[in-house]
Amino acid sequence: MPTLGAIADDFTGATDLATMLVARGYRTVVAVGADALAEGPGGAAVRDADAVVVALKSRTAPVEEAVGASLAALRALRGAGCERFYLKYCSTFDSTPRGNIGPVADALLAELGTRRTVVVPSFPATGRTVYKGRLFVHDDLLDESPMRHHPLTPMRDSHLGRLLAPQTGHPVRLIGLDTVRAGSDVLRAALDAPGLSDALVVVDAVSDEDLVTVCAATDHLPLVTGAAGLALGLTGPHAEAARATPASGPGEPGLILSGSASSATRAQVAHARSRLPHRKLDLAALRADFTGTVAGLVDFARRAWADDAGKPPLIYAVDDLGDLEQVAPQGGPAASELVERALATCASALVAAGARRLLVAGGETSGAVVTALGVRTLSIGAPIAPGVTWARAEGRAHGRDHSVDLALKSGNFGDTAVFTEAWSALV
Template sequence: MSILLGAIADDFTGATDLANNLVRAGMRCVQLIGVPQGEVDLGEADAVVVALKSRTCPVEQAVADSLAALDWLQACGARQFFFKYCSTFDSTDAGNIGPVADALLERLRVTQTERLLATESERPGGSQTVMVPAFPANGRSVYQGHLFVGDRLLNDSGMQHHPLTPMTDADLVRVLGRQTPHPVGLAARPVLARGGAATRVHLEALAAEGVRHVICDSLDEHDLETLAEAVVDYPLVTGGSGLGQALPEQYRRRGWLTEVAEPGRLASASGSALVLSGSCSRATLRQVAHFLEHHPLGQRGGFALDPLELAEGEAHLEAALAFARAGLAEGGPVLVYASADPERVKAAQQALGVARAGELVEQALGRLANTLVDEGVGRLIVAGGESSGAVVSALGLRQLRIGDQIDPGVPWTQAPVEGREAPLSLALKSGNFGGEDFFTRAFAVLARLTGDEVLG
């Protein structure tokens, strides 16, 4: 068993986002849920993405889980490793991006496998990694080390209101500097404009000065291609899925990767259609509003989950199940959502505590998914990284086959479900991703991909 790229993602939607771009760039990709135990049949996969739930967990747990994933991927013979986090650099001053990156670098310096070059001195980047969160296709760019979402600085994009990882500083050099004791540098766009070779020289000069982490500007796809050329030999790279889409071409130029026909092909889809949304991002709130406008209550509309009512007992969850069953019986799609504006989220958190409010929603979404998939749902969209993690865990899924894209960063995937002949078609959407009509259009995209009947 040998793969070219081994990736470690800090949440489930981020893993799917990266896997999507790898498939689009011509790599056969498998996504695994959690650290695998023992050998796994990867088929002819060129890349494996291990999806963790480590973005908001305690630092020690995030480091331990990430190192366990790294050890497993090393055993698969991966040539290069990728630490994937959100394109909005979601984290706190304690981590987990800096501590995990530090731990991965240290482990790689000590335990490089025979598949890698024998000594660190023979391989560029052995003591350094790059930080490339930019994803221009989804409006995430970095200039002079500052992260933009569209035309707004990160701290004015809505991310400052994130319930778990509020981002109030757009200067990523400064943000990362609070998470690691090691020097943080910058590869600014004027350097990238001189090409891959010049960028590599700049990185080497920073490494000679002891700079371990380098925040990289990126305004467009060409910048990402330049960075991919500069770091293709690095043992470890980190960032968003934009860099992931640029790396495969560099692999092909090295002769490591061959052309593959239809790397994202999926089987026929079956079963009713359900949307579960826990994200409170601006993008998801617009998607919820669009769905409700086009599917009014009483006509396969939506059911709003309330953490305060969930805390009172089973009645609220049972009402959600009853609503979903009725809508699915009419043909679906049906939406159950805990997405709410910042003021409502804040009120629930003040009453219940941040952790408890989040746990109640995640548990409810997981139970809804488990029950309704068992009753026949076969096409499922989940919005939000934490929500996706909860749903995938509740369903007991361990492996996803990555299909073609719905919107940038969001593909359809399929997973085997015990006791069912047809696979479950599943889309795990980061809260910030997707067009306004995503919840309605995604099922039409799946129908086109698989040749099945359009729903709704």
């Protein structure tokens, strides 16, 4: 029975955290939405797990919707036996001035009957660190990094206190690196001080060792919040948790679907275009004839499999920031919505046509694809890169059960060659 329950605000974040938990000795399953914890397909996997991560598509949802989905996830996790909880958000703190990090944290605290938690987005393995309350992306402050131009959650400030204060009804406080470096007992005493009994406490961390200290100092809190890096300090009940065996075999059809506009993913697309069959989404064509344009993309992928099954075709949305400047006609869907729907429809049609391994780039795109495929649970498989892993996805679509290998990649994660090299991790 699981004792640790996590709520992730997007699908790539869910597999990111689950990968970390598996490495820390937790048998972990990702449940797609709170309903996946109900008895049925995947129920046995949940019962046998030590930790469950509920994957939501709530990062950019309306605040009320995000809060409602997160509370439903918390209640389902408690019903499954979980006793400690982890709110997982992106290490670049992706949010708007209204939320959703602050409102969701407030709601979870109220549901658990407590008023204090920590805010720890640091993940040094991916270049995210917090110093003096400011979030860095490698050597750049958050607001000077490519995240400043994110199409959905542009981050125009690096100071976590200023970002979080408008989102929460709790005071926001900071504990600096000097306290963290003094050790877990000193840090715990600082967190337990009367002045922090009602607060969201931003904690500095610039190294993996700092995160281990933070985790040790917070093991008495019913709820922690942060990126996947905070799990570095957790210790599960197993020396090494088993990883899922692949659903597919060597040579079975694969596919890359990229909806991300991040600078990292654009570099990955550029690298893959010279090595893989590829097709870029034509937004004007999708607006004019969605069904026919998607059918053309599906036909392109099937022909690519027939020509060279060893090279997974790439269908992508963005290779230049200018692509984001296209304005939707009045009353028409936004470009981001059109991209998600097109790539999800391609995924559904191509899995029905025989695709057995899919690499998906972008949190919103991943959520759309997972939903279209009717995935209920993801069991963590072979790692690809920090924060990116293969997972065995069990779901139901087109009236039948299916099992495929899915890699859900955050837009910011992975090295330049990830689209061409990820496949070697599947054996």
